Amino acid sequence: MKKLNVILMLALVTGTFQACTSKKGTNNTDSTSTTTTTDVTKTAATDTSKLKPTADSADIKFANKAAVGGMAEVALGKLALQKTANGQIKDFANMMVNDHGKANDELMSIAKTKNIVLPATVDAEHQQKMDDLSKKTGSEFDKAYVNAMVDGHKSTLSLMQDEAKNGKDADLKKFADKTSTVVQMHLDHITKIHDGMKQ
Numbered sequence: 001m002k003k004l005n006v007i008l009m010l011a012l013v014t015g016t017f018q019a020c021t022s023k024k025g026t027n028n029t030d031s032t033s034t035t036t037t038t039d040v041t042k043t044a045a046t047d048t049s050k051l052k053p054t055a056d057s058a059d060i061k062f063a064n065k066a067a068v069g070g071m072a073e074v075a076l077g078k079l080a081l082q083k084t085a086n087g088q089i090k091d092f093a094n095m096m097v098n099d100h101g102k103a104n105d106e107l108m109s110i111a112k113t114k115n116i117v118l119p120a121t122v123d124a125e126h127q128q129k130m131d132d133l134s135k136k137t138g139s140e141f142d143k144a145y146v147n148a149m150v151d152g153h154k155s156t157l158s159l160m161q162d163e164a165k166n167g168k169d170a171d172l173k174k175f176a177d178k179t180s181t182v183v184q185m186h187l188d189h190i191t192k193i194h195d196g197m198k199q
Contacts, residue, residue: 054114059169062159062176063111067118069156070107072126073100076148079133083141088193092149095186103179110171146194153187 053060077096084090111118122130129148136144160180167173 053116055116055172056168059163059167059172060116062163062167063107063116063172064119065159066107066156066163066176066179067104067111068123068126069152069159070100070104071119072122072130073152073156074104075122075130076133076145076152079130080141080145083134083137084145085138086142088196089142089145092186092190092193093145095189096149099182099186103175103182107175110175114169114171143197146190146197149190150187150194153183153190157183157187 055063073096077093077100080089080093081097084093108118121127133141133144133148157180160176160183163176164173164180167176
């Protein structure tokens with residue numbers, strides 16, 4: 001009977017000891033894995049190379065210019081819709097809001113995949129143009145808006161054609177090539193409106 005009690009006691013002590021050791025090991029493993037996870041998180045947060053743009057500097061410059069020009073076209077289109085009574089100009093302004101709005105979304109999507117941070121607002125030059133136009137009314141506004149659209153689309157067409165021909169990034173080149181066709185159509189349209197206003 002004494003032998004049986006001793007054996008039971010030894011089994012109980014051994015079982016308790018193993019449970020404690022196992023528990024201790026689990027805690028050690030947990031703290032180690034927590035530390036490892038924290039270290040990985042810190043490393044990912046401080047690894048700025050993942051945030052660097054993957055496009056060439058000339059392509060990034062193009063993307064920024066295209067983004068600013070696109071935002072300005074949409075903003076000026078909306079302004080024209082409020083200010084003009086001319087049906088042709090209203091139709092053109094609607095086209096600006098829709099077409100350049102789509103192009104802006106596409107460019108933003110491409111830029112995101114390449115870690116290019118595009119401007120959130122227009123530059124000082126385009127802002128000045130918008131401010132000047134917002135002060136005009138009637139036929140004075142119509143003429144100024146049409147002239148701004150002719151000049152703007154000539155400049156944008158040149159920008160798109162240059163990127164389509166000389167850009168290094170395949171996605172931005174493709175975007176520029178596709179967009180230049182649309183911009184050429186806009187330029188032809190606004191030139192007809194412009195020439196019709198002279199008569």
